[in-house]
Amino acid sequence: MQSSPEIAAAELPPSKGSGFWRDVRDALRGTSQDYTAGTIGRAIFLLAIPMVVEMSMESIFAIVDVFFVARLGAAAIATVGLTESLMIVIYTIAFGLSIGASATVARRIGEKDGDSAARAAVQVMLLGLFLSAILCVVGAVWAPELLALMGADTDVLVQGTMYARVTLGGSATAFLLFLVNAVFRGAGDAAVAMRVLILGNGLNCLLDPALIFGIGPFPELGLTGAAIATTIGRGVGLIYALVLLTRGTGHLAVRAQHLAIEARTMLSIAQLSGWGTVQVALSSMSWIALVKIVSAFGSAALAGYTIAIRIILFALMPAFGIGAAAATMVGQSLGAKLPDRAETSVWTAAKFNVMALGTIGVVFLIFAPGIVRLFTSAPEVARVAVYGLRVIGLGFPVYALGMVFEQSFNGAGDTRTPTWINFFCFWIVQIPLAWMLSSWLGLQERGVFIAVPAAYTVLAIVSTFLFRRGAWKTQLV
Numbered sequence: 001m002q003s004s005p006e007i008a009a010a011e012l013p014p015s016k017g018s019g020f021w022r023d024v025r026d027a028l029r030g031t032s033q034d035y036t037a038g039t040i041g042r043a044i045f046l047l048a049i050p051m052v053v054e055m056s057m058e059s060i061f062a063i064v065d066v067f068f069v070a071r072l073g074a075a076a077i078a079t080v081g082l083t084e085s086l087m088i089v090i091y092t093i094a095f096g097l098s099i100g101a102s103a104t105v106a107r108r109i110g111e112k113d114g115d116s117a118a119r120a121a122v123q124v125m126l127l128g129l130f131l132s133a134i135l136c137v138v139g140a141v142w143a144p145e146l147l148a149l150m151g152a153d154t155d156v157l158v159q160g161t162m163y164a165r166v167t168l169g170g171s172a173t174a175f176l177l178f179l180v181n182a183v184f185r186g187a188g189d190a191a192v193a194m195r196v197l198i199l200g201n202g203l204n205c206l207l208d209p210a211l212i213f214g215i216g217p218f219p220e221l222g223l224t225g226a227a228i229a230t231t232i233g234r235g236v237g238l239i240y241a242l243v244l245l246t247r248g249t250g251h252l253a254v255r256a257q258h259l260a261i262e263a264r265t266m267l268s269i270a271q272l273s274g275w276g277t278v279q280v281a282l283s284s285m286s287w288i289a290l291v292k293i294v295s296a297f298g299s300a301a302l303a304g305y306t307i308a309i310r311i312i313l314f315a316l317m318p319a320f321g322i323g324a325a326a327a328t329m330v331g332q333s334l335g336a337k338l339p340d341r342a343e344t345s346v347w348t349a350a351k352f353n354v355m356a357l358g359t360i361g362v363v364f365l366i367f368a369p370g371i372v373r374l375f376t377s378a379p380e381v382a383r384v385a386v387y388g389l390r391v392i393g394l395g396f397p398v399y400a401l402g403m404v405f406e407q408s409f410n411g412a413g414d415t416r417t418p419t420w421i422n423f424f425c426f427w428i429v430q431i432p433l434a435w436m437l438s439s440w441l442g443l444q445e446r447g448v449f450i451a452v453p454a455a456y457t458v459l460a461i462v463s464t465f466l467f468r469r470g471a472w473k474t475q476l477v
Contacts, residue, residue: 028053030191032250035329036110036336040345044325048352050194051185051321057197058317061204061233065226066310068208070375072159074303076223077376079160081306082150083167085291087174088284090135094175095284096277097128098182100269102324103331103413105186107477109251110335118258121183121245123266128179132172139168150288151295163223170231173238180241185324186331187252192244200237204229272477275415279422286426290452293434294445301445304384307375308449311385312392315360316399322353323403327411331477334412339473342412346467350404357400364393388449395453402460405467413477421462430455 026033026046035043062084069076101124108117139146143164147157177200181193207218207229214220221228245254287309294305326349333342364371368389372382406418430451437447 028191028194030189030250033188035188035332036338036341040329040341040348043329044322044345044348044352047185047188047190047325047328048322048349050190051324052318053321054181054185054190054194054197055317055321055324056314057194057201060201060314061230062310063314064201064205064208065230066307066375068212069223069226070307072212072223074299074378074381075153075155075159077303077306077381078299079147079152079156079163079223080226081291081302081309082147082152082156083160083164084306084310085150085288086139086146086164086168087171088288090132090139090168090171090175091178092281092284093131093135093277094128094178095280097124097131097269097273098178099276099279099410099415100124100271100273101179102182102186102327103272103411103415103477104269105183105252106188106328106331106411107335107413109187110332112336114252115258117187117252118254119260119262120265120269121180121252121254122258122260123262124179124183124269125176126261127266127270128176129172132175135175136169136172139171140165143168151292153299159223163227166224166227166231170227170235173231173234177234177238177241180238180245183245183252184241184249185328187249188328188332189249189251190325190328192241192249196237196241196244199240200233202233203236204233207232272413272415275419276410279410279415279419282419282422282426286422286430289431290434290448293438294448297438297444300378300380301384303376303378304381305388305445305448307372307381308385308388308392311371311375311389315364315393315396316357316403318360319353319357319396319400319403320407322349322356323407325349326404327407330408330411330472331413334473334475334477342408342473343470346404346408349408350401353400353404354397358397361393361396364389364396368393384445387446391446391449392452395456398453398460399456402456402463405463406459408467409463409472412472412475414472414475417466417472418463421459421466425455425459425462429458 028050031046033046065080066077069080104120105117108120144157144161147160147164152160181196184190184193208226209215210218211221211225211229295302326346329345330342333345368386371389372385376382406421409417433454434448434451437443437450438445441447
């Protein structure tokens with residue numbers, strides 16, 4: 001059982017008075033607070049606010065593209081959707097590596113070993129540089145073949161090949177940005193990662209309409225302009241992040257003595273990240289499988305699905321941020337040999353997440369038509385998107401719970417458990433159910449949408465049961 005001080009520490013941060021606004025200010029500006037001490041509620045609050053903003057900023061890259069590209073027609077929207085599905089492969093590897101990076105850095109920071117944390121950061125960036133270079137070449141050279149493999153029709157191939165080449169060829173910026181921000185989060189410097197993505201997104205928001213429609217001195221590049229804008233925004237953000245990492249960010253600083261290849265550290269992170277990569281792959285590739293199922297029902301269904309999923313993924317980013325805060329607290333608390341603090345942190349974060357994502361789900365149920373109108377005026381496309389938002393939004397509260405538990409396993413360095421959870425929930429439950437409902441029972445794209453909250457519910461039940469068993473507390477990193 002938790003001691004009474006620990007339980008009291010898990011209370012929500014004060015909701016009014018100068019203390020609340022001070023915490024908000026500290027969260028956004030960054031703080032050097034030791035997250036292995038002090039009240040758990042305040043620690044989660046300080047980590048979660050910038051992580052929520054950061055995750056939202058990452059999703060905004062895709063939302064902004066769809067917002068402006070939607071003016072170019074259904075084929076352009078479908079191109080973005082298919083290319084983003086291909087980018088999921090790159091995100092998968094980056095996310096998998098970032099799981100190992102964040103868990104390792106968090107554990108070393110919890111042990112008060114800043115030098116080892118900095119060396120781990122260097123090794124993960126070197127691994128990322130090597131892997132992302134390979135992926136960039138493959139994507140740029142074989143972009144049209146990859147689009148065709150995803151089911152692109154002639155219109156999509158004509159309009160979207162160059163967009164896909166630029167997006168996939170410049171994907172190293174996204175890959176490395178994921179990694180460096182994971183390092184910041186693991187160290188407890190979430191506000192730094194937030195500022196990096198605010199900069200990148202600001203540039204993307206300015207350049208997107210300018211390069212797509214040829215505003216002012218910029219050339220009119222159409223769909224390709226969206227890819228160039230996003231790549232430039234992420235590239236500038238990455239440079240800024242690396243500068244901050246070498247200057248020091250409050251909990252972590254990479255100095256000249258840390259810039260060396262350490263095979264043992266790199267291998268340890270790679271092994272930890274291997275399961276993490278499979279874990280993310282099982283989740284993200286399931287979205288690709290869903291796209292493949294939906295594509296059989298025509299361009300309008302695919303465009304509507306693309307809009308709905310972009311909005312949903314944007315809505316999930318704050319919840320991912322709260323989950324990431326829980327992971328950081330778990331890693332640092334276990335490093336400081338405080339397993340009870342780690343467990344209480346997870347339940348506190350889960351409470352925050354259910355409230356936050358449940359509220360968003362209610363918003364989707366009520367305001368889905370108005371939200372979708374911001375992206376398309378095509379009736380058939382809008383019908384599909386509205387249905388998707390409402391049905392998937394119903395499963396948000398249960399997914400919020402499961403998401404925090406999965407992230408907490410990762411924060412502890414137990415990347416195997418969520419890997420098996422994802423395999424069961426997404427590939428044994430979600431994909432077969434989506435196919436059966438959409439094709440066998442004739443519900444078409446509606447069956448795909450219904451399968452998603454069903455899988456969310458199973459994920460929540462399984463992850464809660466395994467978390468309560470507590471084996472993650474003894475995981476070595």
